[in-house]
Amino acid sequence: MADETDKKAPRRKSRSRSLSDEERKLWRAVVKDAKPLARKRSIHAAEAALPAEMLSSAATPPAPQPKRMPASVVPPPSPAPRRAPEPPPLTGLERRTSQRLARGQMEVEATLDLHGHSQAEAHGALLGFLSRVRARGLRCVLVITGKGASPYARHTLHGAEFYEVPERQGVLRSAVPRWLNEADFRAHVSGFQPAHPKHGGGGAFYIWLRKKR
Template sequence: MTRHTPKRLSLEDRILWNRVAQTTEPLKGKVLETPPVPADDTMAELARLVAVAQEGRKTAPPPAAAPTLAKPHPARRIDRPTHTKLARGRLPIDGRVDLHGLTQSEAHGLLLSFLSRAHAGGLRHVLVITGKGASLGSDGVLRRVLPQWLATPPFSTLVSGLDEASRRHGGGGAFYIRLKRHGGTGP
């Protein structure tokens, strides 16, 4: 049995944590500790790296592999009339699963189980809620990997299409998924 040694925060992580901590109000009787400022050029290098990163964000175009479904493979999109009916509530959403707060491996297992049961039960349209992933400027890990998962063999045998949900059903934090017919025929 190995002992787990606590991981020490890097200087950059401590600085970031202290910036976050300064935006809060300390408990009664507690004082916010300030980290020691290194005497070497670490702070200057850190400031330079932050400036380069911020400059890169301002001038660089968004990455080509953005998590939006603006240009997915055409066969993977849900057709516009079906999407409109789902968005307006004219076509029922037969099931839904919420993946908030799960790790990728937990979400993958839950999603595969859910879609397998939904497909076996003859459900046609389901809603998968991934969340928008707005923490610390991220674009949402689950939101980004869901379309990739659905293109892999365990899911591709069950799913015939997907599209971002309407605002009413979660917008950028949710997806409509159309399941294949139970006999394996048709879209």
């Protein structure tokens, strides 16, 4: 049999013990002159342990992101300007009114004499005259143009084709009927016809105005 003394003795578990008073005094004497590490040194030491990539990204602040501009708002297309309605065509005069004018039985409420005017002057003067008298509520006006050199001018009183005779006519006598058919004049005029001899005959026109609005 093996000697029992050859058997290994079981290990004793180490037990923690508290320091004695003398040991505590000794420890305080050792650490009395010790100083804590500065915060800056600890920060540098921590940075030294970081990889170079992390250090470079930490040292360089991130570039500011560009602000996103709002999408441009395209204004809606402006509406097309409204065109003034086209004045109605000349309607002519009522039969009774035309007959009374032909007989010289109607009173002329205003008169415009275009003698001595150029065509440009006469055009503007006639349009302004008709606009003013219509604003006053007048209906029947007389416009004197002159008879010109045609032998028919002294005798032609009525008829839609009186100004189409082949002989030479007065310039304004030919121009006024054309002007009265223009849109600017039709806004004021409803019809016209040659005047009675007592008002100038073939050298003048009765002009019938539209009612004031």
